[in-house]
Amino acid sequence: MPDDRSELLFSYGTLQLPEVQLAQFKRLLEGEDDAMPGFGQSMVEITDPEVLRKSGQRFHPIVIRTGDPADSVAGKVFAVTPAELDAADEYEVSDYKRELVTLASGRAAWVYVKA
Secondary structure (H helix, E strand, O other): OOOOOOEEEEEOOHHHOHHHHHHHHOOOOOEEEEEEEOEEEEEEEOOOHHHHHHHOOOEEEEEEEOOOOOOEEEEEEEEEOHHHHHHHHHHOOOOEEEEEEEOOOOOEEEEEEEO
16 A cells, blocks of 8 residues: 555445545545444435535435444445545535444455445
């Protein structure tokens, strides 16, 4: 992992889309499969026109902590710069908050969960 990419960001949704990555990070991210144990997933309706334009999707996945280790949400973990993490914050709407979680791999990563 390059030195300037000091943050890990886990995505289970639209941050995995190439068009969203190019719009927010100005590059395609290389990710590795991972999962978040103890979380469940549902959907949230997006009304922010800029997010709708970038993702092309009206409904986005959202996760909530269930506390049940049998629950798990699959996704990708990306190495990003602090500036790219800020760009991800700008993309996410107020339904989400960024939280540090431990992934199935044991790595700690930032993820957007239900606010």
